[in-house]
Amino acid sequence: MIQPPGFELSTNAQSIYKLHNALYGLKQAPRAWYSTFSCFLLSQGFKNSKCDSSGFIKKTGSIFLALLVYVDDILVTGNAAHHIQDLVTQMHQAFSMKELRSISYFLGISVATSSSTTVLSQKKYAQDILTKAGMLDCKACSSPISAKPGLPPNSNLPFDNPSVYRSIVGALQYLTITRPDLSFAVNQLCQHMHNSTVGHYVGVKRLLRFIKGTISPGLTYTPSSFDLHAYSDSNWAGDAIDRKSTTSYCVFLGSNLISWSSKKQATVSRSSTEAKYRSLAHTAAELAWIGMLLQDFCIVPPTVPLLYCDNVSAIALASNPVFPSKSKHIEVDCHFVRDQVLANA
Incomplete structure (x- = not known):
């Protein structure tokens, strides 16, 4: 350790300061705060969720409380208003906090609630991205990505400001929290963070133009059943x-x-069946995780989760205990989906 710039002691250059408290802004500050806050919650009867370390659950008879913490942003909900208020009062006594009452904005996500719907959107965040890229007044387009893009002649040249490319694409990743329609396009752009070219930045600008024309949509949630089902797909050798x-x-x-993803597979698939089957394995793992998360919230799906796939061979491979010769090379972890099918989980 050395003395930080601007705080050197010329009389005793070997002296350093020992911190008795974590300072906000240091790399270890979030971890120190989480340790302190989690100890407080555990003393109040909460249990840390095994599925998500940022979630805390408290169940006492018919009383249920759930708390989500992200650094210094905290969200509390439950089925007993007076128990929530008691918890908030105890938190005020232990920490210096600001209470914002009913949720309307959390981690850059706008929350609009009514008697029958809840709408999540990131309109302001999207506007900030457009402003950052200097495209707030750009012309909108109708699709986020082009199947046959018309690239400029210098499209293969390295982009002269790669830090801007990484900054904008990184911000677009967070926008996909409420915009599943952007997931595939953002995933394509993320694959060129280390070697962005002029052509890649043209793709970024097209996606920003699409966001400009669809800046308001978000996710709408309405009262529904607790049946869990998923759709899985892949583009073979895309x-x-x-x-x-x-x-x-x-x-x-x-x-x-409630969950979605678009991600390139780690290995090359030798057939469309293998590509679809790998996609099934990833989806089955997500379904299993969500099922455990729902159990933490005292929610038991009334039926066995359904996983839909449009490939007959992949479906047969998921339920056939015999290894065909064409599937012997598939990694063992991909057969997790077969175990889930056999267990009827």
Whole structure:
């Protein structure tokens, strides 16, 4: 350890300061705060969720409280208003906090509630991205990505400001929290963080133009059943450079979309069946995790989760205990989906 710039002691250059309290802004500050706050919650009868370390659950008879913490942003909910208020009062006594009452804005996500719907959107965040890119007044377009893009002649040249590319694409990743329609396009752009070219930045600008024309939509949640089902798909050898496939899935709780993903597979698939089967494995793992998370919230789906796939061979492979010769090379972890089917989980 050395003395920080601007605080050197010329008389005793070997002296350093020992911190008795974590300072906000240091790398270890969030961990120190989480340790302190989690100890307080555990003393109040909460239990840390095994599925998500940022979630805390308290169940006492018919009383249920749930708390979500992200650094210094805290969200509390439950089925007993007076117990929530008691918890908030105790938190005020232990920490210096600001109470914002009913949720309307959390981690850059706007929350609008009514008697029958809850709408999550990131309109302000999207506007900030457009402002950052200097495209707040750009012309809108109708699709986030072009199947056959018309690239400029210098499209293969390195982009002269790669830090701007990484900054904008990184911000777009967070926008997909309420915009599943952007997931595939953002995933494509994220694959070129280390070697962005002029052509790649053209793709960023097209996506920003699409966001400009669809800046208001978000996710709408309505009362529904607790039936859990998912849709899985992949595009076999969709990447023209390395011929890897892209896994995509979306998970619904009743009629409400709660999870989605679009990600390139780590290895090359030798057939469309293998690509679809790998996608099934990723989706099955997500379904299993969500099922455990629902149990923490005292929610038991009334039916066995359903996983939909449009490939007959992949479906047969998921339920067939015999290894066909064409599937012997598939990694063992991909057969997790087979175990889930056999366990009827």
